[in-house]
Structure formats: structure tokens, C-alpha cells
Amino acid sequence: MTLKELQIGKKAVITEVGGEGALRQHFLDMGVIPGAEVKVVKYAPLGDPMELQLHGYSLSLRLADAAEITVAELSKEDTEAQEKPRKKKREHPGLGEGGRFHEAHPEKPEPLPDSVKLTFALVGNQNSGKTTLFNRLTGSNQHVGNFPGVTVDRKDGPIKDHPNTRVTDLPGIYSMSPYTAEEVVSRSFVLDEKPRGIINIVDATNIERNLYLTMQLIEMDVPMVVALNMMDELTANGGSVDINEMEAMLGVPVVPISAAKNSGVDELIDHAEHIARYQERPERQDFCDEKNCGGAVHRCLHGIACLIEDHAKRAGLPVRFAASKVIEGDELVMKQLCLEQNEIDAVDHIVAQMEKERGLDRSAAIADMRFAFIHKVCTETVKRPHESKEHIRSRKIDKVLTGRFTAIPAFIAIMALVFWLTFGVIGAGLQGLLEAGIDKLIALADGAMKRAGVNEVIHSLLVKGIFAGVGSVLSFLPIIVTLFFFLSLLEDSGYIARVAFFMDKALRKIGLSGRSIVPLLIGFGCTVPAVMSTRTLPSERDRKMTILLTPFMSCTAKLPIYAFFAAAFFPGKSAVILIGLYLLGILSGIFVACVYKATVFKGEAVPFVMELPNYRMPAAKNVGQLLWDKAKDFLQRAFSVILIASVVIWFLQSFDMNLHMVDDSEKSILAAAAGLLSPLLAPIGLGDWRIVTSLISGFMAKESVVSTLEVLFSGDVGSALTTLGAACLLVFSLLYTPCVAAIAAVKRELGEKWALTLVVWQCVIAWGAALAVRLIGMAFGGM
Amino acid sequence: MTIVDIVLLVMIISAVAGAAVHCFRNRGKCSCSGCCGDCSQCHGKI
Structure with a gap:
């Protein structure tokens, strides 16, 4: 029978591992080897993948891959006898010490x-x-x-x-x-x-x-x-x-x-x-037992080690390592060794003889040799613990969080709670307090400058430029820190690995692997680390596709834009609008993923093999450190990029081409420059030069959209936009190009071509989506 | 220009210059507390 057919709670011994290539090697490396005992713990809520207990840890595996593994079911009598380490009184060998x-x-x-x-x-x-x-x-x-x-x-x-x-x-x-x-x-x-x-x-x-x-x-x-x-x-x-x-x-x-x-x-x-x-190298490297199964692997390893010794030395590779990799058929090592055809033939003959004698293929034989030694070490030295309380606790929690009928509702409820607490209760409440404080400080400074008779230009620069710009962004600090707090709780507790487990089947339908959920969830925080975290994905196709989809997961830097417009145009409905925007981002991502799957990234995501860690209580120090890092990062951006952007925007909108201060910003340098791009955005109702300017500044940092609007409109953004226009702007901001830091990260991961394509592609999608919103809104009588 | 104007102007110029120097020094360095893969620590090693 195959592993796929093994029922929940049943144990079996692996008899053969099918499949081919790097994935099979990965299975073997994870301990899925002939002779290993496995137990099926459960299936994911959507029926695929399955969770296994193997070598004392939890591994999740797709059913299609489980079908490649042949097993022999163990009866109840075959219960594992608790192995106790032999009581030896060996003196401490003293390795790595003097004396x-x-x-x-x-x-x-x-x-x-x-x-x-x-x-x-x-x-x-x-x-x-x-x-x-x-x-x-x-x-x-x-x-x-x-x-x-x-x-x-x-x-x-x-x-x-x-x-x-x-x-x-x-x-x-x-x-x-x-x-x-x-x-x-x-x-x-x-x-x-x-x-x-x-x-x-x-x-x-x-x-x-x-x-x-x-x-x-x-x-x-x-x-x-x-x-x-x-x-x-x-x-x-x-x-x-x-x-x-x-x-x-x-x-x-x-x-x-x-x-x-x-x-x-x-x-x-x-x-x-x-x-x-002292450059004390390992005392032994020879772990193959000459008595094990007639010593086939032992003789093969030593034979090949002698054969390739000179090549390995020339290539700077350790001989024993090179020999075992040659047997496994590692192409990178083979290339480095530069073996001659005669030697390659000799290697193939030795390996073929070993496979015949051992009854296992080359990769499985090496993995088996290693696990045989490990088993010996563990038998001699390790007294296995009883099931840890962490594991018992994890099993209990998993009954709900990854249960067949409860996993998806629990995930939706957890995410809804996170967003509701962030945008509706804690974050929004703290933001209101901070905003009131900042407004009071600005009013105080304004009054003091007026009383001191400060120069009009300096007064304008400070109040309408720096204070308005930086202050408007600073007030969003509590929302951002709150969202990161909840994301870090999910991450540190071990829940995100479970989400990857039960979302695998659903994600496969749109061409992704369950592992892609990790970068996508990180993308709700910031696109830069999300793009970086795609490095854990084993396939280039999955990696590219996940990177190109992360911008659809709305990052925290866009929050100020949403909150700003929601408060101005949809009073009392801020939380609904914000959650709606996040959902729209996710839905757009799913739609685009389907397009990618049918066009650029045809084929299937690579199989899902992942270890599921026990749930752990997030460490307060760890969470605190992360929040401090995020807050520091945000404040640094507010007082560096946003400060400079606010001053530049103030300057460009306060002076004309002859560097004369203007009364009407329509005559400013900025109006003239941004006016060139206005026709492009006019069809989606965003033709106002001030809106164009704010969107351009958002390319540097998303928070800059709000600071620019605050500088340009002096708090009266309602005069330039209708409610429908604000909805179009929100949708455009959600989907248009990520900031320059994110694009730089994409460029590093995928190259210049992909990064440029992403900028243009996101702008096209955003423009199309905003146009759709405008047309639908107009059809319902909106303006 | 009064003395208050001069003091404010100096403070504004210092703040903007400081921000510019910060941006220049941190160009290409990690942001959002995630390693960008291109900072002084890991440049060219990945």
C-alpha cells in the first residue's frame, strides 16, 4: 500500500520511496527513508496535504507525493519499545578542551x-x-x-x-x-x-x-x-x-x-x-558500517573516495563529502570535480554494484547509511522524552485551529479580529489621541510664531510644509505598531506554519504552494521583508510568482492613505472601508495569480513539504524588540524621507518658475510639472495636479501621499475630490506601484527587467481597477 | 529678518541637512527591519 492510503492514527514502515530528482532527495534528507516508521496524524481541512509523525517530529506532505511512497502497515502489537540508553560510564573524551x-x-x-x-x-x-x-x-x-x-x-x-x-x-x-x-x-x-x-x-x-x-x-x-x-x-x-x-x-x-x-x-x-x-577537526568521518548489509555502501564509499581523491583535492572539496555527493549524483559537485569519462564510468559501475547488493537506489542507500548510524547513536545515548507538554498543548490547539471544519472559519475569525482591533479599536483609538496631541502642538507653535512676528515664508514652510507633512504621517504610528504587534504574535506562536499547511490546497488552485502564504502574510506588514522571505521557496517559478503577488497584500505604509481618505469622505465607516480595501487587494491578487498561472507561469507549484513546529508562547522581549524596530524605522522615515519630501513639495508649490512666492499654487512649479501627467489620470477622476503630485511622491514612500496632500490642500482635500473620486483614489493607491524600497528588493531578487515590468504592470492594473470603480459608481449616479 | 527668523531658519536647514545625510548614509541599507540583501553586511554575498 502507499502512504496516501494509510488511515489517520495508523502506523506503518516505509518500504520504498518513489519519485525523482531534488524533491526525492529532499524527502530522503527529511528522514523519509525505507525502514522509517510513520504515523498519519491528520489531513488538512481541504483534504490535502497530510500531517505525519516521523522520527519524532511533524511533517506535512501532499497526497500526490504520499502516493509515491510505499509502506507496510504495522499492527497494534508492533508498538515501539522504549529504547533506553545503555548505561556506560565513559569518561568525558575531552574534545574541544585542553588537558x-x-x-x-x-x-x-x-x-x-x-x-x-x-x-x-x-x-x-x-x-x-x-x-x-x-x-x-x-x-x-x-x-x-x-x-x-x-x-x-x-x-x-x-x-x-x-x-x-x-x-x-x-x-x-x-x-x-x-x-x-x-x-x-x-x-x-x-x-x-x-x-x-x-x-x-x-x-x-x-x-x-x-x-x-x-x-x-x-x-x-x-x-x-x-x-x-x-x-x-x-x-x-x-x-x-x-x-x-x-x-x-x-x-x-x-x-x-x-x-x-x-x-x-x-x-x-x-x-x-x-x-x-587548535584547528581540531572531527575525530572520525567514516560512519559506514562494513558489517551493515554486507558492507555494500561502505565499500562503495571508500572505493569512490580513492577514485576521486585527487580531483577532490584539486577542487578544494573534502574527499569524504565529495564521495558521498558523487554517489547521491549531486550535479554541482560532479561539475566541480571535473572527472574524466573513464572515471565517471567507473563511478557508475561501483554505484550500480552497490545498488544491486544493497537493494536500494544510490540516494536512499546513502540516506539509509546515515540514519542507521544515527539510530545507533540515539540507541546508545538518548533516552527519549515522553510526549512534551508543548506537543500535547499543540495537539489540543490544532484540533480547533487546523480541524477539518474549524480551520478556515478560525483563520477568517482571527484575521478579522486582528484587523478590527487594529483599525477599529486599539490602533484607531490611539491614533485619535496622537492626532489630537499633534494638532494641539501645531496650533501652539503656530500661535507662538504669529505672536513673535516670524517671517511669512518661514512660517508657511514650518506650518504648511514641515508640521503638516510630518505631523500627518506621525499620527499613524499607533495603527502600524498595532498591526505589526498582531502579525508578530501570529508568527511567533507558530500559527503561520499551520496556515501554510491548511491553505496549500486552496493556493494550489491559483498556482501557488502553501509555503507562499508566509511571504504573503508578511506583505501585510512590509513588502521588502516579504520579498526577501520568498527565498525559502524551493522553486524559482513559485518564488517569482509569489514576489509578483506580494504588492497586492496592502502594506502598513498604505494605511495612512486609507485612514486619511476614509475619515474625510466616509466618516463613521472607516473600519469597513479599510477592511474592504484589504479584501479587494487579496481578491485582485487571486485574480492576477490565475492570470499568471494561465499565461506567464504555466505549470504546477512544487510539492509542499514543511515541518510544523509546536505552538509556543511568543516571548515578550522578542515581540517588544520587533515593535521597537518597526516604530524606530517608521519614525526615522518620518523625520528623514517624509521631512525632505514635505519641504520639497512645499517649495515647489509655493514658488513659480521665477522663484517668486505665489499666492495661488495653480501658478507654482509643481502645478506646471504635475499638469503634464494629469491627462493620464483624468479618466479615473484623479486629474487634479495636486493628486497627481501626491501619487508620484508615494513612489518614494507611501506615507508621503498623505503628507503631500496635507501640504498641498492645507487640510481641505474635500474641495478637490468627490466621494467617488476618493474611492477611485483609494483603489488606485491600493494597487499602483510599490514604493522604491520594495522595487529595489524585487530588482535584487529577480533583476531589473522584472522590477520595471512590475512597476508598469501594477500601474496598469491600478488604473484599470480605478476606472472600473469610476464607471460603476457613475452608473449608480455617483459623481 | 529678526533673530527668531534666523534661529528658525538655521534649525530648518540643520534638520533638512541631517535628514539628507541620514538618507545618503543609509542608501541601499536594510529597511523595515528586514535585511535587503544589499547592505554592507551582505552585499554581493548572496
């Missing part, structure tokens, strides 16, 4: 001089706590989250109080196979930039899958220390690890830590510094 180990190995090299900078790569699985550890090591405040793939870029920093060091936080990966862009980044970093040491972070609560990457890192022959993270969680649930035995079996120092509680981190730093300073 006994050094005395026993006098041949060890001299330490590197103090002047040499010790560089470390921080490598580990997704969601294993790398960024939390990075923050502990460096004292920085990088954002951490609770879903796989928060870190999409490398980040550097020196270890606190160790000035001549540098730690690089790399994106989370499951193996050294190049399945996603992140895996390529991490692999290239270790191979090309040659760090002095690797800090491999291993999630102690999910040790089997995490050690798979550890074994591949050991093969890279770089000094390495294993940081066994979340030990507090493991021991609290009755588990334990025989550290001495594990260290002896792996041949690298193992340090138990809890990055979240900052315990064991100092010891980790000492070990990391030591192995890097």
Missing part, C-alpha cells in the same frame, strides 16, 4: 596566533534556535520566529567580549543537498569561505533528524562543535542524553545548552574557540 585530550595527542598542530580572526558558521536545521543562539553569542537583537525559514539571509557579528571573532548565522537547512536557495547559500559558505569552525546547533527534542545534517557537516572536515539546544525542554519531559558517549561516537565536542535560557552558552563559546584556535 587530557591534548596530552594524549602531542601531534596536534600549534594553535593559530591570536591575531588570526576566528570565524564560525552557525549551521542547523530550520527552527532549531539558531538565531536565538546567534543573539546570545553576539548580544544582537536579530528577529526570531516560530516557523521554518525565518532567517533567509546570512548575518554576521563578533562573539560578545571576544573581539577577534565572527559568527555567521546561516539560513536553516536540513541537509547539504542543494534543494532550496538557502541550502545553496549555507553549503557555499562552508565550502568557499572556509570558516575556522562550525557551530552546529542540534534540537535535542528532535535529535534524529537534526543529526542527519551533523553527519554531513562532519564530512566537510572543518573543526566543529555540536550545540545540543533545548536541553531544558528535553529533560523537563523525562528525556536525557549521555553527552560523553555521544561525543565519543561523533568525534566532535558536544555541549548541552539552552539558548533561550542562556545556559551552557559560555561553555559552548570556550569549546568553539578551542577547536578553531
Whole structure:
């Protein structure tokens, strides 16, 4: 039978993994290997994908992919016997330390001089706590989250109080196979930039899958220390690890830590510094057992290692790593090795013989060899914890939040609550207070300047230019911070990963994968990080399509525009208008996605394989830090870009071509320049030069639309627009080109051509949608 | 121009110059607290 046919709650053993290419390799790397035990936990509300329990963690997988995996169902009697670690009293091997180990190995090299900078790569699985550890090591405040793939870029920093060091936080990966862009980044970093040491972070609560990457890192022959993270969680649930035995079996120092509680981190730093300073490489790399299944894999690996040794050395690749990658058929490594045809033929013959003897194909055989060793290590050293209270809690919450009939209504209710609280209660209430305060301050300053007889031009510049422009934008700070607060709660709690799980089937209908929901939800905050976070998507097609759809998710910078016009033209209905605009953005995105799927991006999204983390209570410090960052960012923009834009706009609308101050801004430089573009926007009722100007300024920063309008209209925007015109302007602002920062991010990810196309395409869509609103409005008697 | 005008003018010019310098120094750097992939830390390495 296939995995697809296995019923909920039933257990089975995998007998064969079908499929092909990088995706199959990814399955194998995630532990979906022949011999592994799986249990079906549930199906997503729309019937696809399914959630599995495998090697002690939750994995979600599409049914179409599950149909490629053959399993043999286990009966109830085949219940897993609890394996207890053998009680050995092994002395601490002392790896990564001075003393006994050094005395026993006098041949060890001299330490590197103090002047040499010790560089470390921080490598580990997704969601294993790398960024939390990075923050502990460096004292920085990088954002951490609770879903796989928060870190999409490398980040550097020196270890606190160790000035001549540098730690690089790399994106989370499951193996050294190049399945996603992140895996390529991490692999290239270790191979090309040659760090002095690797800090491999291993999630102690999910040790089997995490050690798979550890074994591949050991093969890279770089000094390495294993940081066994979340030990507090493991021991609290009755588990334990025989550290001495594990260290002896792996041949690298193992340090138990809890990055979240900052315990064991100092010891980790000492070990990391030591192995890097003394260049202590892994004690062993040979994990293949010559007694396992006749030693077929063992002989194959060693045979190929001898065959390619000279090529690997020339290419600067560790021999053992290169040999296992050659067997897996890794094209990048094959290319680097530049093997001759005779050698390629010899490799193929050796591999074919191994496949015949072992009864598994090349990739499965290597994965099986690694997991066999891991199983041995775990049997000898790990006492498995009982089901953690975090997991029990997650299961209970998931009954509602990902339940068959409750998931979608719960998602809609949660999002509606977030928007209602942001725009209707907390954010809007605080905004009203701040706005009143700013108005009072401006009135006070205005009165004081009048009494002091300040020069008319300076008075105008300050009150009508700077105060009106910057003040109008500042008042929206509470709404933006409130929305980010709720988004960060969703992200940190682990809910976003669930949304990806149950939205996969629906998103597939419009050509996207469930994983695309993460960048799209981040897009409600800001398009720039949303575009960056698409790096976690394994397929170029999905990545491009998701990037091009993020501008439809209305970012927080557009909020001031909506709130400004909703308050002016739709009093009392602000919340409805704002939520309506967000929905319109989503619907437009769905429509455009369908167009993309039928034209530019034909084909299917890549299969959905994702780990589902336990729910966690968001850390107050983490949320507070994020809010502070967002508020600081917003204030910096208000007092830099918006300030300059307000002054420039004031100048251009206050002076004519001869630099004489004008009484009527119709005669100003700005009116003349913007008038050139007015005919383009006239059909959608936005032909007023002041509106044109504000929309152009919005390209620099969306908040600038409001500050420009405030400067140009002096608070009397109602005189230039009808209610229908305001509706057209809102729709146009929602859909037209993203700001310059977002376009720059798109350019970096996809190139100049796509970025320019996106600008033009969004403007065309916005123009068409605004025209439709105008025509419909006019048909109903609007003006 | 009175002394108040001069003081205000100096303050405005300083604020605008400061904002311009800030924008210039931060050109191409990360915004919205997300790494843009093009700042001094990661430029050209991705």
C-alpha cells in the first residue's frame, strides 16, 4: 500500500520511496527513508496535504507525493519499545578542551596566533534556535520566529567580549543537498569561505533528524562543535542524553545548552574557540558500517573516495563529502570535480554494484547509511522524552485551529479580529489621541510664531510644509505598531506554519504552494521583508510568482492613505472601508495569480513539504524588540524621507518658475510639472495636479501621499475630490506601484527587467481597477 | 529678518541637512527591519 492510503492514527514502515530528482532527495534528507516508521496524524481541512509523525517530529506532505511512497502497515502489537540508553560510564573524551585530550595527542598542530580572526558558521536545521543562539553569542537583537525559514539571509557579528571573532548565522537547512536557495547559500559558505569552525546547533527534542545534517557537516572536515539546544525542554519531559558517549561516537565536542535560557552558552563559546584556535577537526568521518548489509555502501564509499581523491583535492572539496555527493549524483559537485569519462564510468559501475547488493537506489542507500548510524547513536545515548507538554498543548490547539471544519472559519475569525482591533479599536483609538496631541502642538507653535512676528515664508514652510507633512504621517504610528504587534504574535506562536499547511490546497488552485502564504502574510506588514522571505521557496517559478503577488497584500505604509481618505469622505465607516480595501487587494491578487498561472507561469507549484513546529508562547522581549524596530524605522522615515519630501513639495508649490512666492499654487512649479501627467489620470477622476503630485511622491514612500496632500490642500482635500473620486483614489493607491524600497528588493531578487515590468504592470492594473470603480459608481449616479 | 527668523531658519536647514545625510548614509541599507540583501553586511554575498 502507499502512504496516501494509510488511515489517520495508523502506523506503518516505509518500504520504498518513489519519485525523482531534488524533491526525492529532499524527502530522503527529511528522514523519509525505507525502514522509517510513520504515523498519519491528520489531513488538512481541504483534504490535502497530510500531517505525519516521523522520527519524532511533524511533517506535512501532499497526497500526490504520499502516493509515491510505499509502506507496510504495522499492527497494534508492533508498538515501539522504549529504547533506553545503555548505561556506560565513559569518561568525558575531552574534545574541544585542553588537558587530557591534548596530552594524549602531542601531534596536534600549534594553535593559530591570536591575531588570526576566528570565524564560525552557525549551521542547523530550520527552527532549531539558531538565531536565538546567534543573539546570545553576539548580544544582537536579530528577529526570531516560530516557523521554518525565518532567517533567509546570512548575518554576521563578533562573539560578545571576544573581539577577534565572527559568527555567521546561516539560513536553516536540513541537509547539504542543494534543494532550496538557502541550502545553496549555507553549503557555499562552508565550502568557499572556509570558516575556522562550525557551530552546529542540534534540537535535542528532535535529535534524529537534526543529526542527519551533523553527519554531513562532519564530512566537510572543518573543526566543529555540536550545540545540543533545548536541553531544558528535553529533560523537563523525562528525556536525557549521555553527552560523553555521544561525543565519543561523533568525534566532535558536544555541549548541552539552552539558548533561550542562556545556559551552557559560555561553555559552548570556550569549546568553539578551542577547536578553531587548535584547528581540531572531527575525530572520525567514516560512519559506514562494513558489517551493515554486507558492507555494500561502505565499500562503495571508500572505493569512490580513492577514485576521486585527487580531483577532490584539486577542487578544494573534502574527499569524504565529495564521495558521498558523487554517489547521491549531486550535479554541482560532479561539475566541480571535473572527472574524466573513464572515471565517471567507473563511478557508475561501483554505484550500480552497490545498488544491486544493497537493494536500494544510490540516494536512499546513502540516506539509509546515515540514519542507521544515527539510530545507533540515539540507541546508545538518548533516552527519549515522553510526549512534551508543548506537543500535547499543540495537539489540543490544532484540533480547533487546523480541524477539518474549524480551520478556515478560525483563520477568517482571527484575521478579522486582528484587523478590527487594529483599525477599529486599539490602533484607531490611539491614533485619535496622537492626532489630537499633534494638532494641539501645531496650533501652539503656530500661535507662538504669529505672536513673535516670524517671517511669512518661514512660517508657511514650518506650518504648511514641515508640521503638516510630518505631523500627518506621525499620527499613524499607533495603527502600524498595532498591526505589526498582531502579525508578530501570529508568527511567533507558530500559527503561520499551520496556515501554510491548511491553505496549500486552496493556493494550489491559483498556482501557488502553501509555503507562499508566509511571504504573503508578511506583505501585510512590509513588502521588502516579504520579498526577501520568498527565498525559502524551493522553486524559482513559485518564488517569482509569489514576489509578483506580494504588492497586492496592502502594506502598513498604505494605511495612512486609507485612514486619511476614509475619515474625510466616509466618516463613521472607516473600519469597513479599510477592511474592504484589504479584501479587494487579496481578491485582485487571486485574480492576477490565475492570470499568471494561465499565461506567464504555466505549470504546477512544487510539492509542499514543511515541518510544523509546536505552538509556543511568543516571548515578550522578542515581540517588544520587533515593535521597537518597526516604530524606530517608521519614525526615522518620518523625520528623514517624509521631512525632505514635505519641504520639497512645499517649495515647489509655493514658488513659480521665477522663484517668486505665489499666492495661488495653480501658478507654482509643481502645478506646471504635475499638469503634464494629469491627462493620464483624468479618466479615473484623479486629474487634479495636486493628486497627481501626491501619487508620484508615494513612489518614494507611501506615507508621503498623505503628507503631500496635507501640504498641498492645507487640510481641505474635500474641495478637490468627490466621494467617488476618493474611492477611485483609494483603489488606485491600493494597487499602483510599490514604493522604491520594495522595487529595489524585487530588482535584487529577480533583476531589473522584472522590477520595471512590475512597476508598469501594477500601474496598469491600478488604473484599470480605478476606472472600473469610476464607471460603476457613475452608473449608480455617483459623481 | 529678526533673530527668531534666523534661529528658525538655521534649525530648518540643520534638520533638512541631517535628514539628507541620514538618507545618503543609509542608501541601499536594510529597511523595515528586514535585511535587503544589499547592505554592507551582505552585499554581493548572496
